[in-house]
């Protein structure tokens with residue numbers, strides 16, 4: 001039986017900028033602090049996970065009931081169609097294809113992401129990409145240097161996952177598996193853009209040192 005757990009707050013403190021100046025035009029325009037998250041009590045946050053750079057199924061950002069009118073025209077779909085096990089009723093979610101639209105609109109309207117959206121997912125890949133997208137929402141950029149843009153959001157997802165390891169029940173081995181998958185993805189993105197990639201940018205000791213300072 002699947003029953004919805006109470007929403008919890010994931011700690012998502014504002015990250016330092018790890019990428020060159022100019023990748024973002026408004027880095028940390030809204031200071032991230034926490035992300036409300038609801039999962040099924042039957043959630044499975046262990047691997048294996050498919051991290052191929054696309055948003056997975058089974059993960060949506062649900063609009064808060066009191067989400068500001070300013071972002072009301074963002075594309076929306078019924079949340080329960082994507083995450084059926086959570087008893088989401090008629091709640092609306094940001095359409096999964098509209099992450100970039102939301103990144104632009106939240107910034108344009110200066111609506112704090114936490115005042116508009118919360119995360120519904122019961123899978124580890126949903127949680128990883130939810131955190132990655134949460135970083136996008138707080139850091140606006142022209143997306144011209146995609147590999148660098150994604151690297152910042154991957155680093156945020158990994159640091160935040162580390163900080164919430166106990167709440168999300170993500171053990172060290174699973175975190176390391178995710179980190180390695182994100183390093184491989186990043187390497188691929190940099191190669192596509194013909195830029196050198198240094199795997200130490202996402203090295204575990206570096207990410208842990210950042211997590212310890214937040």
Ligand SMILES: [Zn+2]
Pocket residue numbers: 132133136150153
């Ligand atoms: Zn991204």
